[in-house]
Amino acid sequence: MDATLRIKLSLMMFLQFFIKGAWFVTVGTFLIKNLQATGTQVGLTFMAQSIGAILPPFLIGLLADRYVAAQRLLCVLHIIGGILLWCAGSTAVFGSFYVLILFYMMAYMPTMALINTIAFRQMSNPDKEFPPIRVFGTAGWVVAGLIIGYTAWEQHGQLPYTFKMAAIASFILAFLALFLPATPPLKKDSSVSLGETLGLDALRLLKDRSYLVFFLASVALCIPLAFYYSFTNPFFNEIGIRSAAGIQALGQVSELLFMLLMPLFFIRLGVKYMLGMGMLAWVVRYALFRFGYLDGSEWPLVVGILLHGICFDFFFVTGQIYTNNKAGDRFKNAAQGLITLATYGVGMMMGSVLAGFVVDANATQDGFHRWDSIWIVPSLIAGMVLVVFLFLFKSGKKNINLSSK
Incomplete structure (x- = not known):
């Protein structure tokens, strides 16, 4: 694989998981300390990820398979996600926060499949080429945690900054998506059944x-x-x-x-x-x-x-x-x-x-x-x-x- 392409894909993975690691780990603490949320409300917030994992990935996947290039969808979804994260970090009311995070998860969860689609389509031997690139995703999560630990945002009541940090990273990834390799929809075999499509x-x-x-x-x-x-x-x-x-x-x-x-x-x-x-x-x-x-x-x-x-x-x-x-x-x-x-x-x-x-x-x-x-x-x-x-x-x-x- 070309070195420039490898760097782009690795940076894509890094940012994708940095974004989630920047706010997801500490959101429970943010809700309890900043919004005085109950345990049930914390659970509902994490349930938003489950809701985002059910229907939206299928719909976005269908678009990527048939109508819109994957890198363009990735760009749009991370722009939407960045706006929602920035607003979520600025709210002081649980109801508003929950609605923002619910819609954010509906935008973010489909991008998990999109980044894999973009990466795999550039590889001739995914078994060997994918792991060294995917590992940068884990590195992104680790770096996000280390930044939060170093800045002591948890101890100082400054966890809203985690959402702002994640939002900025989301905008950066949206910009990077403009320079990722073209990943257009693949032509579907007309003999594929509806059951197989779904x-x-x-x-x-x-x-x-x-x-x-x-x-x-x-x-x-x-x-x-x-x-x-x-x-x-x-x-x-x-x-x-x-x-x-x-x-x-x-x-x-x-x-x-x-x-x-x-x-x-x-x-x-x-x-x-x-x-x-x-x-x-x-x-x-x-x-x-x-x-x-x-x-x-x-x-x-x-x-x-x-x-x-x-x-x-x-x-x-x-x-x-x-x-x-x-x-x-x-x-x-x-x-x-x-x-x-x-x-x-x-x-x-x-x-x-x-x-x-x-x-x-x-x-x-x-x-x-x-x-x-x-x-x-x-x-x-x-x-x-x-x-x-x-x-x-x-x-x-x-x-x-x-x-x-």
Whole structure:
């Protein structure tokens, strides 16, 4: 790949994930401290991501497939997103904030697919060319967290700046999109059925018992996942952890490390126990959060953050590879869309609602929370999912082909 093109695509990935990392990690703390939001309202805010992951990506994907160049759609959506983020950081009323973030997520979530479309269309060998470019996305998330930690916006009540920072990055990415390689719509085969166009053909994967077990486990595991995204940052700030966003960025560093180690674990463990280790890591993570809170120690919290590589890579990345192998060439895109809809759409939506309810139920009169009672809930849910999964899932090592990653 041409060096200039590689730089453009890498910068696109960096900015895409920098934008989300700049405000998403600390939004719970912003809502509680700046807008005096309840736990339920925090959960509803994170549910906006799930709503944005359901219908808009399909509609934008349809436009990119048939009518409008992907880089032009990316430009327009990030201009809209930048305006919405800037306004969200300027509001002091939860109702107005929620409407802005809901529409923002409807604009942002489709761009996740668009950046992949733009990148993949420029590659002759995506298996080798994509990972070194995609890694800049994780780097963008880490840099955003480190900036927030360094500036101490959390401690100084200046979290509105995170939305302004994200908005500026969104405008920069919109400008960059004007110089990205042309990615026009591909001509569709007239013989393609409506079901295949809508991605419904991927539903046939659910006829396989093991895949159905994995599919349902993925949805269920996103319930404890929602606790992490919604309330880890408010938890850290409430108990006085300095540079909470910076510490949370260590999770993405861990993600990079375990991504490199995954092939070695695949050889020794196979898909079933890779997925199982990912689930177990969620159980341990929340147990460590609970222990750190009760003991007053910071090290269990840091270890819990560092488990993110196992939590995310071993379950969600392994699941993407497993889905890729199960689907075959004809239904790969539809199958990935189906599992994304089920997890970030349905699973995260249920988790966001439950997390908000649990946090509110454990609020104290002095404005604090009983975090030991809160963290035991997602730990138990992840544990139950793990037990059921290990008992019912029958697939083994032979189902994974690392060359298809």
